[in-house]
Amino acid sequence: MTGTDADDAPPLVDAAWLRTVGERVAEADGLLLCLDFDGTLAPIVDDPDDATLPRETRQRLRQLANAPDVTVAVVSGRELSDLRERVDLEDIHYAGNHGMELGDEARVPDAVAEHQPAVRSVVDRLRESLADVPGCRVEDKHLTATVHLRGVPDDRQAEVAAAVRDTAASVDGVHTSEGKAIVEVRPDVDLGKGWVVERLRDAHPDHVPLFVGDDVTDEDGFRAVSDRDGGVLVGSRPDTDATVRVPGPETVTLLLGWLVEAATDSFASTPVGSDDAPLTPK
Numbered sequence: 272m273t274g275t276d277a278d279d280a281p282p283l284v285d286a287a288w289l290r291t292v293g294e295r296v297a298e299a300d301g302l303l304l305c306l307d308f309d310g311t312l313a314p315i316v317d318d319p320d321d322a323t324l325p326r327e328t329r330q331r332l333r334q335l336a337n338a339p340d341v342t343v344a345v346v347s348g349r350e351l352s353d354l355r356e357r358v359d360l361e362d363i364h365y366a367g368n369h370g371m372e373l374g375d376e377a378r379v380p381d382a383v384a385e386h387q388p389a390v391r392s393v394v395d396r397l398r399e400s401l402a403d404v405p406g407c408r409v410e411d412k413h414l415t416a417t418v419h420l421r422g423v424p425d426d427r428q429a430e431v432a433a434a435v436r437d438t439a440a441s442v443d444g445v446h447t448s449e450g451k452a453i454v455e456v457r458p459d460v461d462l463g464k465g466w467v468v469e470r471l472r473d474a475h476p477d478h479v480p481l482f483v484g485d486d487v488t489d490e491d492g493f494r495a496v497s498d499r500d501g502g503v504l505v506g507s508r509p510d511t512d513a514t515v516r517v518p519g520p521e522t523v524t525l526l527l528g529w530l531v532e533a534a535t536d537s538f539a540s541t542p543v544g545s546d547d548a549p550l551t552p553k
């Protein structure tokens with residue numbers, strides 16, 4: 272992270288923002304809390320297979336899922352089955368593959384299904400062409416694919432990313448997007464995390480929406496709640512549509528704890544700690 276990134280990033284969550292959220296939710300009918308998984312709820316680890324929900328975070332998510340008037344959704348780039356297994360909580364809405372796989376409906380939108388052969392073809396080609404690159408993993412998530420660069424030697428990452436872009440460009444109906452040490456292959460379908468958030472907002476029109484996420488694909492989610500200043504960026508980067516940010520997943524846990532207390536108090540008068548350190552560990 273550079274100093275410039277921090278300068279251009281939105282302000283840290285402060286007491287004023289928490290008070291505003293508390294007041295809005297108290298006036299409204301409830302809270303719609305949408306969260307990304309990796310880098311947001313679960314700390315980033317070298318091997319994505321090792322990513323887990325910290326115990327305290329899980330406990331707070333469960334309390335929120337059980338709270339009246341709180342709707343919780345986890346919206347991830349992971350495949351839906353993988354995401355469900357890792358979160359493993361009931362009364363939560365799950366959306367995988369950046370929202371193309373909806374847990375509630377257990378079906379894939381037709382437009383996405385039509386593009387599956389194209390994604391498959393890119394996966395097959397990349398598995399062949401990148402087979403000799405050490406540490407490179409091509410994850411087939413069926414509707415999308417992720418090429419993981421974290422294990423690839425630093426001096427070869429740019430070359431691998433270029434190979435993914437070139438291969439995807441040679442197949443009709445797919446495009447790539449880049450995140451933290453990953454390149455994603457996605458169908459040319461206008462469905463993303465924002466689409467899921469909009470559907471949830473339609474289903475819960477009186478809930479105050481928040482979207483918490485860390486990566487570029489989360490911008491879609493931030494835009495879907497920007498009319499209510501509900502985007503919370505985890506980490507720091509410029510060019511975001513989030514309204515505020517928190518430093519990392521451990522502060523997301525604190526934010527969830529504050530929301531649990533607020534939900535218990537009907538959001539009316541929840542203390543926010545000191546103005547300098549509104550989210551502090553107990």
Ligand SMILES: [Mg+2]
Nearest residue numbers: 307309310486
């Ligand atoms: Mg993430």
